[in-house]
Amino acid sequence: METELINYEKITRRIWQNLYKKTLPALTEQELNNIKSINDEISLQDVNDVYLPLVQLIRIYKKTISDLNFSKGLFLQKITDNQPFIIGISGSVAVGKSTTARLLQLLLSRTFKTSKVELVTTDGFLYSKDELTKKGILDRKGFPESYDMEALISFLLAIKSGSSATIPVYSHEIYDVLPEKERIDAPDILIVEGINVFQTSANKQLYINDFFDFSIYVDAKEHNIERWYLERFKTFLALAKQDPNNYYHQFTALSDDATMKLAKDTWKTVNLVNLRNYIEPTRSRAEVILHKDKTHKIDKIYLKKY
Ligand SMILES: Nc1ncnc2c1ncn2[C@@H]1O[C@H](COP(=O)(O)OP(=O)(O)O)[C@@H](O)[C@H]1O
Numbered sequence: 022m023e024t025e026l027i028n029y030e031k032i033t034r035r036i037w038q039n040l041y042k043k044t045l046p047a048l049t050e051q052e053l054n055n056i057k058s059i060n061d062e063i064s065l066q067d068v069n070d071v072y073l074p075l076v077q078l079i080r081i082y083k084k085t086i087s088d089l090n091f092s093k094g095l096f097l098q099k100i101t102d103n104q105p106f107i108i109g110i111s112g113s114v115a116v117g118k119s120t121t122a123r124l125l126q127l128l129l130s131r132t133f134k135t136s137k138v139e140l141v142t143t144d145g146f147l148y149s150k151d152e153l154t155k156k157g158i159l160d161r162k163g164f165p166e167s168y169d170m171e172a173l174i175s176f177l178l179a180i181k182s183g184s185s186a187t188i189p190v191y192s193h194e195i196y197d198v199l200p201e202k203e204r205i206d207a208p209d210i211l212i213v214e215g216i217n218v219f220q221t222s223a224n225k226q227l228y229i230n231d232f233f234d235f236s237i238y239v240d241a242k243e244h245n246i247e248r249w250y251l252e253r254f255k256t257f258l259a260l261a262k263q264d265p266n267n268y269y270h271q272f273t274a275l276s277d278d279a280t281m282k283l284a285k286d287t288w289k290t291v292n293l294v295n296l297r298n299y300i301e302p303t304r305s306r307a308e309v310i311l312h313k314d315k316t317h318k319i320d321k322i323y324l325k326k327y
């Protein structure tokens with residue numbers, strides 16, 4: 022990885038944690054509880070050492086972009102509307118994108134108290150199971166062709182121009198897109214999380230990246246991500262045990278060995294192939310790469326130099 026990332030400043034955790042000048046007040050008990058409710062295994066040390074400096078860096082980007090837009094307006098002799106600040110988060114299936122995104126949403130809401138911070142995941146833009154079946158790509162779920170990228174771009178266009186918009190919602194429980202949509206009220210800050218957010222759209226006129234004011238890639242070694250995928254699979258099965266409507270319910274009758282074999286096969290033939298061919302190649306589009314060790318602890322941070 023080192024040789025590929027020559028345009029990044031590599032920052033050790035020890036250096037990074039000292040970049041935070043403690044201008045934000047310490048987290049309250051209530052805020053710590055809220056963070057724990059996102060994922061009770063989350064390390065609060067990571068929140069202090071890694072996420073608070075990250076929020077401070079985002080604050081710098083936000084201010085710089087807002088100043089630039091103001092100056093552009095002066096140049097054009099036009100009053101420009103305040104555009105929402107959009108953050109993209111990518112990385113492998115099961116690397117911890119949603120956990121990172123939800124934590125960031127909470128920390129940004131706390132930092133920008135008067136701002137509305139919304140979070141969307143691109144899973145909702147997957148074609149439905151019926152559509153994937155019709156296209157003959159049901160076994161390609163998560164690959165670029167399985168997403169309606171045009172719809173994702175239309176959504177981002179609406180939000181960037183200050184409008185509200187609706188998004189389709191994906192459910193891991195039913196393993197499909199839900200019939201009802203979710204309304205996203207014009208936010209001040211939007212976080213867009215998904216494996217495909219640094220990929221190009223089919224018509225290539227607009228890149229999703231063009232909408233991002235800040236971007237993060239969550240990274241880890243393949244064998245660690247595989248383990249997290251298998252552990253999450255087991256959690257999904259445990260939750261599905263009492264619920265026959267849950268997609269994972271069908272696997273709860275299988276032996277432990279058989280379920281683990283199934284999950285390992287899915288990882289190897291679908292998600293790992295996707296990671297190597299389509300997700301990891303987009304890593305260098307991120308401003309910041311957060312690298313996690315085997316315990317989910319962030320051990321290295323890379324910040325784009327140019
Ligand atoms: N910081 C973290 N600390 C502990 N466990 C985590 C952390 N981030 C993710 N996980 C666990 O790793 C698995 C994958 O995380 P998730 O956020 O669902 O990944 P993604 O959205 O990338 O698919 C889940 O089981 C989650 O509980």
Ligand SMILES: CC(C)(COP(=O)(O)O)[C@@H](O)C(=O)NCCC(=O)O
Pocket residue numbers: 113114115118144162163215216287291292
């Ligand atoms: C819906 C997904 C493409 C998106 O992944 P996420 O990062 O949200 O976990 C993925 O979870 C998935 O379903 N992959 C297809 C193969 C599998 O069942 O894991």
